[in-house]
C-alpha cells in the first residue's frame with residue numbers, strides 16, 4: 171500500500187529554501203488524517219550537513235530522507251529528476267509535492283513525465299474528501315478556484331509560494347539515508363563548467379515579517395525607489411501589484427497575489443494600491459494592514475486596519491525625512 175507522502179526539499183548552496191518547510195504544513199495534516207508518513211526528501215552532497223541543520227530538526231514531517239552524492243553540486247535537472255523518480259517508484263509513494271521554487275518547477279513536470287502521471291500546478295489549498303485529495307488552484311483568469319483531483323498515483327502537485335505558514339514540529343523527525351540501486355545511472359548530460367552566484371538577494375517575500383507593497387498610485391519610478399529605500403530602513407521586503415511588474419519596475423517574483431506570491435506578514439503597508447481581489451487574495455491574512463491611498467473608497471482602504479488618505483509619494487518623503495534625522 172502507498173503509505174508515504176513525499177515533499178521535495180530544495181537544498182541549494184548549503185541552504186534549505188523556506189518554501190520546502192511551508193509545504194509541510196498542509197501535507198502533515200493530510201498525512202496524519204490518512205495515516206500515512208510524511209517524508210521530506212533532500213538531495214545533498216553532505217548528509218551530515220543535513221542532519222545538523224537546525225531548520226530540519228524542527229521540520230514538520232515524520233522522516234527526512236537524504237540521498238547523498240558528490241554529483242549533487244549545482245543543479246542538474248536531468249539527474250535530480252531521475253533520482254527523485256527512482257525514490258518515488260522504489261518507495262511506492264501516494265503523493266509527491268514540490269514547492270514552486272526554481273528546482274520544484276523544473277523537476278515536477280520532468281518527474282510526472284517519467285512516471286507517466288498527471289501534475290497539478292500552483293495549488294494553494296487542499297481538501298480531503300471521502301476518498302479523494304482535492305487540490306485547489308485559481309483558474310479562468312484567476313476568477314474562480316478549481317478543485318482538482320488526480321486520477322493517477324502518485325498524486326503530484328506544485329504548491330504556490332507562501333500559500334501556507336511554516337509550522338514547527340514538536341519532535342525531531344527521523345533522519346534516514348536512502349541508497350539507490352547499484353545499477354543506478356548517475357550520469358548527467360549537464361556539465362557544470364562554472365558556477366556564478368546570482369547577485370540578486372534571495373526572495374524572502376513569502377516569509378517576511380514586514381512587507382511594503384507598491385502599486386500604480388505611486389505614479390513615478392522615483393517614488394517606488396523611495397519605497398525600496400524605506401524598506402531597507404525597516405528591514406522589510408518589497409512586493410508589488412501586477413501593473414508594476416508589467417511596467418518593469420520589479421520582477422514578477424515580487425508580485426503579490428493570486429498569480430504571484432502569498433504573504434502573511436505581521437505588517438503589510440500598501441502604497442497606492444486599489445485592492446483588486448487578485449492582489450488581496452495574496453495578502454488578506456496579514457496581521458495588520460495599512461493602506462495609503464488618495465481614494466477613501468478603494469477596496470484596500472476598506473479592508474485595512476488603518477488607512478492614510480494622502481499622496482503616497484508625499485508620505486514616503488515625510489517618513490524618509492523622519493528616519494534620516
Ligand SMILES: Cc1cc2nc3c(=O)[nH]c(=O)nc-3n(C[C@H](O)[C@H](O)[C@H](O)COP(=O)(O)OP(=O)(O)OC[C@H]3O[C@@H](n4cnc5c(N)ncnc54)[C@H](O)[C@@H]3O)c2cc1C
Pocket residue numbers: 310311312384385386387388389410411412413414425426427428429430441442443444445446447448449452462463464465468480481482483
Ligand atoms: C488573470 C489576472 C490575474 C491577476 N493577478 C494579479 C496578481 O497576482 N497580483 C496583482 O497585484 N494583480 C493581479 N492582477 C491585476 C489586478 O486585477 C489589478 O489590476 C491590480 O492589482 C491593480 O494594481 P494597482 O492597485 O497597483 O493599480 P490600480 O488598481 O490602478 O490602483 C491604483 C490605486 O492608487 C490610488 N492612487 C492614485 N493616486 C494616488 C496617490 N497619489 N497616492 C496614493 N494612492 C493613489 C488609486 O486611488 C488606486 O486605488 C491580475 C489580473 C488578472 C486579470
